[in-house]
Ligand SMILES: Nc1ncnc2c1ncn2[C@@H]1O[C@H](COP(=O)(O)OP(=O)(O)OP(=O)(O)O)[C@@H](O)[C@H]1O
């Protein structure tokens with residue numbers, strides 16, 4: 001299997017990982033009917049490490065995150081969070097694990113019956129039992145970190161642009177001070193300046209706050225900025241994983257083609273020429 | 275293909291769906307009783323299902339009672355039994371028409387909106403987001419709606435009964451020129467507690483069925499706008515049919531000797 005890429009991990013510890021892994025995926029498989037999406041994912045996220053997953057559209061990046069979060073059940077394989085096996089956990093045991101997580105969904109997934117500040121404060125009020133007045137204060141502070149002013153606090157998601165929704169989703173993900181944050185394409189739909197603000201925020205969350213982060217992105221500039229380590233997903237496996245400063249000299253032709261966005265190369269897109 | 279195998283497969287498919295529905299219902303009901311309770315959400319659902327359905331249910335009851343008086347009068351006149359109109363209106367409203375018509379109207383109004391709302395939450399990953407925020411979707415979404423359905427439908431039906439009987443009275447007294455005190459006396463004469471109670475029990479069951487089907491269809495909605503549309507249709511159709519089936523079953527339980 002490793003013929004395709006170098007240094008990818010089927011071994012006990014994929015290279016480059018620092019510290020004890022807070023997330024450790026081994027041989028994770030997931031299929032939807034006949035469609036095999038994940039075919040043996042091995043991935044580690046170390047403590048206070050920022051890992052970025054890159055890969056083509058529809059390769060299963062979001063599915064990978066949902067498996068870790070317990071929203072999808074892997075068909076096979078092991079996922080450990082802080083050393084504890086989480087595949088198959090349900091109910092309160094799952095809630096206890098998820099309390100460590102903060103997740104930004106690809107489509108933001110804001111609750112559209114709640115105002116923005118209530119969305120951001122949701123985990124504080126429901127999960128932590130914080131009072132509404134105090135939670136609102138925290139929510140407005142977190143909204144400030146993603147560039148959303150006080151005046152949008154009482155708006156509803158349907159009244160905001162997609163980029164604003166995305167940022168509100170990001171604020172919600174970090175509101176309850178999670179240990180591990182997952183960001184599914186945090187910068188898509190943002191203008192370049194705002195994208196950079198968000199990049200800075202993710203760096204801040206990892207460097208200063210001390211979170212571990214697993215981010216999906218198509219934006220290579222963003223990946224270079226926020227990642228300690230990059231993992232490339234292709235055909236259901238991590239075909240390359242390594243420190244971010246090695247992506248330009250990985251010698252992996254799949255990775256090279258991807259980061260330079262070349263149409264010709266080993267990755268064949270299923271599109272017909274005009 | 276083997277015909278028997280075909281029937282067998284269809285039957286197994288039906289059993290699987292029924293089993294899933296029962297498990298869903300059990301999970302939803304069990305969360306009604308387990309803390310934490312989301313009072314704010316429960317209150318909002320009760321207002322939505324109870325208060326905002328009042329005009330629809332009230333109008334339905336009014337016209338049902340009115341037409342009941344008119345029909346039974348013209349029918350009973352053929353064998354000079356006009357005197358029974360009052361009794362017929364009261365018994366039909368409380369035992370059958372009140373709960374069934376209110377149930378069907380609420381199925382259209384509430385069942386559809388629950389399925390659409392929860393279905394949209396499913397396809398836009400809001401239900402996933404709830405889970406990741408350590409909030410159980412059954413407790414947060416399903417239980418408040420089931421509770422509101424079970425408790426509010428009897429109240430709605432009581433209102434429909436009263437308005438329906440009033441509608442029958444108005445038509446009888448002002449159009450068919452019945453003697454008012456006589457009509458009223460006739461109305462109460464044969465009415466028993468069980469008539470009203472059976473209607474309210476039906477209402478409670480119907481409220482449960484409507485909210486359950488709305489939640490179930492929405493929760494299991496397929497992706498995309500089409501999925502939500504199908505969930506909405508299925509919720510209304512399934513709960514309407516279930517209302518008619520359970521109406522028969524409950525009537526059988528209460529009144530068959
Ligand atoms: N719930 C589901 N049911 C069936 N198939 C699914 C489901 N979720 C995802 N898939 C399939 O799994 C594959 C991977 O989906 P996924 O959303 O993980 O892609 P992705 O890598 O995140 O792509 P993108 O970069 O476009 O977001 C897709 O082909 C999709 O059709």
Ligand SMILES: [Mg+2]
Nearest residue numbers: 061062106184
């Ligand atoms: Mg995705």
